[in-house]
Amino acid sequence: MKLRVPDYYYDFKCIGGDCTDSCCIGWELDIDEDSYEAYKKVEGSFGDRLRESMVDGSDEEDECNTFRLKDGRCPFLNEKNLCDIYINLGEKSLCKVCTEYPRFTVEYENTREKSMALSCEVVGRLLFSREDEIKFIWKEIPDEVIYEESLPMFVDEIEYIRDKSIAILQDRTRDIYERISDFLSFVSKAQEIINEGGEDDDLPRMIAELKPVCNNDGKASFDAFFEEVCYLLGELYVLGEEWVEVFARFKSELSKEVLEEFEKCRKENKMLDIWYENLMVYFVFRYFTKGVYDCDVISRAKFAFLGFFSIRGIAALRYRDNLKFDIDDMIVSAKAYSKEVEHSEGNIAYLMEEFLFSEEFEIANLQAVIKRRY
Secondary structure, three states: OEEEEEOOHHHOOOOHHHOOOOOOEOOOOEOOHHHHHHHHOOOHHHHHHHHHHEEOHHHOOOOOOEEOOEOOEOOOEOOOOOEHHHHHHOHHHOOHHHHHOOEEEEEEOOEEEEEEOOOOHHHHHHHHOOOOOOOEEEEEOOOOOOOOOOOOOOHHHHHHHHHHHHHHHOOOOOOHHHHHHHHHHHHHHHHHHHHHOOOOOHHHHHHHOOOOOOOOOOOOOHHHHHHHHHHHHHOOOOOOHHHHHHHHHHHHHOOHHHHHHHOHHHHHOOHHHHHHHHHHHHHHHHHHHHHHOOOOOHHHHHHHHHHHHHHHHHHHHHHHHHOOOOHHHHHHHHHHHHHHHOOOHHHHHHHHHHHOOOHHHOHHHHHHHHHOOO
């Protein structure tokens, strides 16, 4: 089996109590079945504390075992923001969600891909502190059985589309907005080829020969496009109160003028274009190969653009407030969006479905938005 990860993956190290936004606060904490059964057998006063803090998922609507939060905190997060389960029972006793976060996994055929979520500030610093291009590394690992819900399709083609998309986004000889526009064009044309089918041997060649073309037919106005973005974000299932305030400001205060003012920051801070690039590459690597199960790469390209536009908007408001913008601002902006959108499969599925029918998210309109620097 092949394991593929971004090159900063192995540099991750949880900073525990030094984290300014602990993942043990404000999240519903699911307990996997194996950990749940193990916790029920722990002896002594700590075992009693475990059992008193757990909620049996069989009595809940989502049928998931959880910890009963205290003032929004995991009941085992102590006053030093350290984990009492880790302290009392060891790292191996942590439930899967605590062991894996902020890692996410995609598996298909003989491949496992791991990435990490921008909802974690350490991941944000790893992603945005680098000036060189993100690379992806792989190694052989012992074979494991992958339980696939459906048969993967066009695996080689979708891997190629993903890799080519990253190459387009990382071409630093060109303006970042032009790269994003070309990325959208390339994925759109590749999707058309997949939809049309044809001889399997021809598909890789046809996709490889694609040339990105800027479509000048886009009619998107800022008001119409921004209204659609706010509608999409406003219909999400809210995961945390922090997002309520962030989105309220985004909806009421972001404007074309605020974004145009933020463009000055590109001249003041040369890293901003690199941060945009790394952000787009992050979304492409994390989500595109899920397309082997539904053959849908265009919706994932739109998802990447929505993430870029939304995070840039949150960032622009921070710049307006502080008249400066640095890596900490970028980390906070990306984290706010990631915490709300990327940790709900329901939210992601909702957006993917909406993209299929949204006229404002037609590729030509997205390219028009990019061309006008909205």
